[in-house]
Amino acid sequence: MKDDLFDLPVKIGGVEFKNPFMVASGPTVKWISQLEQAEREGWAAASIKQTFNPRPYLNFDPRYRWLKKEKLHTFTAEYRLSMEEGLRLMEEGRKRCKELILIANYSYVKGDLEGWQEAAIRFEAAGAHMLEINFCCPNMSFNVDLSSPETKEARPSSGASMGQDERSVRLVIEKTREVTRLPLIAKITPEGGRIAEVSYVAFEAGVSAVSSVANRLGIPPIDIWNYKKPIYNLQGQNTMGCLSGPWIKPLALRDVFEIRNRVGPAPVIIGTGGVASMEDAVEMMMCGADVIGVCTETMLSGFSFLGKWMGSLKDYMKKMGFQTYRDFRDLLLQEIKPATELTLWAGYAQVDPEKCSSCGLCVEIGHCNAIVMTDEAASIDSKLCHGCSTCIDICPQKAILMTEQR
Ligand SMILES: Cc1cc2nc3c(=O)[nH]c(=O)nc-3n(C[C@H](O)[C@H](O)[C@H](O)COP(=O)(O)O)c2cc1C
Ligand code: SF4
Ligand code: SF4
Known part of the structure; x- marks a missing residue:
């Protein structure tokens, strides 16, 4: 591996990423060997699989579908880490990976704030470089709220339902800030259309970056002749799906663009959603992202494509006369005109x-x-x-x- 190929530094909250690419939290950051491989293939950081304390009511073996033609990945059933599993993975990861920045990605599903604080304290002690607070998972109370609205009041709000509410987001971040000095990332939901406003509040409350976006919740395709049978193998019911992959990219670009416009040039934004090529990553940066998160593409192809992306990114930058990523970050902010200004x-x-x-x-x-x-x-x-x-x-x-x- 040529070291300088992967060298294009970005800083978040004083922590240096050697390049702008991180493995976003998901099924490819659940085991130590995955973290080691990501490091070998040049990734700057990994946000480890979401951890819960206690595990939520929704915790199953995974059932995924990759719909190639639609470029759409969908799932409902997913396995999350328990607090003990997450802490062990973090400790082991810090011992075995010398360069990879390791980020703890966690949620808490009870109503109090102490659980959020406890997770922060324990992940800091386990060696996390940064903490990514998950305000985005659409497959927890948000999924149940939409599929079964009559039982909504009985559930504490979590994931994407909680992440639409600035007050809750501010409170969790402020309380977390009290117990840790680690840089914080808020992973914000696009559901509810409040992503820019919630991001603004998250920065006010003390995060070093916001991460946008997670999956969107939708109804995956059904066979109309056999509508009771879901598209998933080994699953009995139809469910709303957490949708990701390339189809989501135009929406994810918009989310990053909106956040950048709202928060201004200084704060760090991690742009995630449908990035499957170097060109996608550049588009995301042109809309305002400093760092690029990739999940679905690593599920489908592993980690080794990063070398090719970095090579073509360096070539692109050279040809365009860009010295650092900041030379092309935000370029589309000026270019995307209101509909009233079309020529x-x-x-x-x-x-x-x-x-x-x-x-x-x-x-x-x-x-x-x-x-x-x-x-x-x-x-x-x-x-x-x-x-x-x-x-x-x-x-x-x-x-x-x-x-x-x-
Ligand atoms: C199967 C699967 C599991 C995921 N699990 C998590 C998770 O544990 N924590 C989290 O913050 N995001 C999770 N995500 C969301 C991804 O990190 C990412 O934000 C989203 O999928 C959009 O990016 P992509 O199109 O590159 O996948 C998951 C995504 C998928 C597809
Ligand atoms: S111009 Fe029209 S008719 Fe001719 S090939 Fe194209 S689509 Fe067909
Ligand atoms: S002929 Fe003109 S109006 Fe008709 S489809 Fe083509 S571009 Fe559009």
Whole structure:
């Protein structure tokens, strides 16, 4: 391993990450051998699997599906670590991994604040470099609230239901701050649409970074002919799924963009959600992220792709004249304009008759009356064309091009 390939430092709360890539909390950070492998493959940090004290009511063997075509990962059933397992993993990880920054990711599901404090104290004693307080898991009380609203009052709020409430988030962070000097990260939920405001409050309360985003809760595809059978193997019921992977990226970019706009340039943001390539990571940074969290891609492909990402990131930076990641962080903040400021040029689409196979797909477009089929090929009336581009994307022969009129 070439050391300098992985060198692109970022600091969070005084802790130096050798590069901006961390393994986000999930199934690939549950065992010591996974942490060791992540370190060998050059990852800067790992947020270990979520720990609970006590374990929540939802704690099962994992049932996952990766829907390749939709680029969507979904799960409901998942195994969390007990406090003792989490502490052992942290202690062992600190002994065996010399460079990897280890972050404790934990939640507490009872109503009091002492449990949050106890987790912080014990993880600090176990050697954690940082603490990531999980205000985001959609698969705890939030899942049950949505699937079974009538029992809502009986449950203490946790994970994504708690993370939508600034008051609770502030209180937990302030109480945690009282008992530890470790840098804190708040992992914030996008559910409820309050992610920017809650992040702002989290920084006020004393975190060194916010981490955005976790999974979104949704209903995974069902077989309408056999709707009682879920898509998961070895599972009896349909359930709401925690959705992750590339499909989530546009929403995750928006979340990071909103947070950066709200909190300003100084605070550190960890951007997570659907990152599956170096280009995805750069987009996330251009929207405001300092560090990139990756979970689903490590589930599907392990850890070794990071070397390739780092190589192409370095090449990209060189070609673009960027010295550090800060040279391209936030670049999209200026570029993403409000809808009221759009500039649109006139133009029309044209068919190249040489390429057209007369398949007729473009003629079927429901919102367009500009395209007709002639004996030889499809043809577009430039006066009726509004320049929307749908035909260009539909044509299997790439036979349609846009002509700009400035
Ligand atoms: C199976 C699975 C388990 C996860 N477990 C945790 C967890 O224990 N703690 C946590 O903060 N996030 C957890 N996450 C969320 C991820 O860390 C990440 O925020 C989310 O999946 C979006 O990123 P991705 O598209 O790269 O997976 C989990 C995600 C998946 C898919
Ligand atoms: S660009 Fe839009 S409006 Fe113009 S021909 Fe194609 S589908 Fe019709
Ligand atoms: S979709 Fe393309 S190939 Fe098919 S008729 Fe239209 S222009 Fe021709």
